[in-house]
Amino acid sequence: MKLQVFAVLFLIAGASALPAASEVVVVDEFQNQLAPKNQVVDQIRWVIELISNTIKGLGLDPVEWEGSELNIEIPFLLKFNAFLENFRYAGISNIQINNLQYDRFFNKLDLDVSLPEVVFEVGDSGLYINVLAFFDILDAEFRGSVSLKSIRLVAEVNVDISIIGISLRSLSINFSLGGVESDLTFKINNLNLDFSGLFNNFFNETVPNFFEENEENINKSLEIVVSIILRIIWA
Numbered sequence: 001m002k003l004q005v006f007a008v009l010f011l012i013a014g015a016s017a018l019p020a021a022s023e024v025v026v027v028d029e030f031q032n033q034l035a036p037k038n039q040v041v042d043q044i045r046w047v048i049e050l051i052s053n054t055i056k057g058l059g060l061d062p063v064e065w066e067g068s069e070l071n072i073e074i075p076f077l078l079k080f081n082a083f084l085e086n087f088r089y090a091g092i093s094n095i096q097i098n099n100l101q102y103d104r105f106f107n108k109l110d111l112d113v114s115l116p117e118v119v120f121e122v123g124d125s126g127l128y129i130n131v132l133a134f135f136d137i138l139d140a141e142f143r144g145s146v147s148l149k150s151i152r153l154v155a156e157v158n159v160d161i162s163i164i165g166i167s168l169r170s171l172s173i174n175f176s177l178g179g180v181e182s183d184l185t186f187k188i189n190n191l192n193l194d195f196s197g198l199f200n201n202f203f204n205e206t207v208p209n210f211f212e213e214n215e216e217n218i219n220k221s222l223e224i225v226v227s228i229i230l231r232i233i234w235a
């Protein structure tokens with residue numbers, strides 16, 4: 001999902017940021033210094049802020065819920081209890097710009113953005129079902145947090161600008177995930193099953209390893225997708 005968020009962000013930034021061919025004038029070093037603030041950079045910054053504020057405005061960051069409980073009891077027949085306390089999901093709007101530069105002379109854009117931490121948290125939750133007063137069908141508990149650290153995207157875009165328009169010369173995208181910290185508890189008590197280790201291993205080992213092992217493919221896939229989109233936009 002994060003990949004998609006960044007792909008969209010990058011696409012919007014790219015689409016609205018580069019100057020239309022008609023605006024382009026030949027600039028030399030001297031003119032470059034006299035020119036007003038770099039418009040491309042300002043526009044990308046503006047788009048990133050817009051995305052961040054839209055996510056917050058839609059109530060998607062943070063998502064907080066103090067919880068709820070459902071109890072159903074039919075004497076001697078059924079006892080049902082489900083509860084969730086302190087659910088929290090936060091961090092996707094906190095887009096940090098580590099580097100953003102547009103070189104008008106070489107028509108080169110450098111972008112380095114990251115999400116420092118995306119966290120998902122459940123204070124406590126459980127599900128309990130008992131029938132006929134003695135038979136526990138389910139007695140499960142789930143709590144803990146998963147946190148994705150430093151999701152980062154570094155891109156370098158080179159374009160050619162001529163009277164016929166903008167065309168993509170080259171594009172390099174590097175995507176990385178700093179790490180995952182998982183501290184989850186998931187137990188099914190009536191069956192004496194503890195899945196906590198399995199879950200934690202999946203999040204803090206399998207997921208980061210996947211990103212590390214597929215680094216090259218992920219970068220390549222992002223480059224292909226973004227360059228197709230840019231070509232369509234600039235066609």
Ligand SMILES: *[C@@H]1O[C@H](CO)[C@@H](O)[C@H](O)[C@H]1NC(C)=O
Pocket residue numbers: 154155156172173174
């Ligand atoms: C991505 O990583 C490769 C290999 O380390 C490097 O050559 C390239 O310059 C990087 N691209 C960006 C945009 O940082």
Ligand SMILES: *[C@@H]1O[C@H](CO)[C@@H](O)[C@H](O)[C@H]1NC(C)=O
Pocket residue numbers: 154173174175176215216219
């Ligand atoms: C892919 O991106 C990662 C993370 O930025 C970078 O370290 C790596 O060198 C890149 N690999 C290639 C093949 O571009």
Ligand SMILES: *[C@@H]1O[C@H](CO)[C@@H](O)[C@H](O)[C@H]1NC(C)=O
Pocket residue numbers: 180182183184200201204205
């Ligand atoms: C994975 O999570 C567990 C539980 O929080 C922790 O003890 C372990 O050190 C973590 N492993 C890695 C590689 O981060």
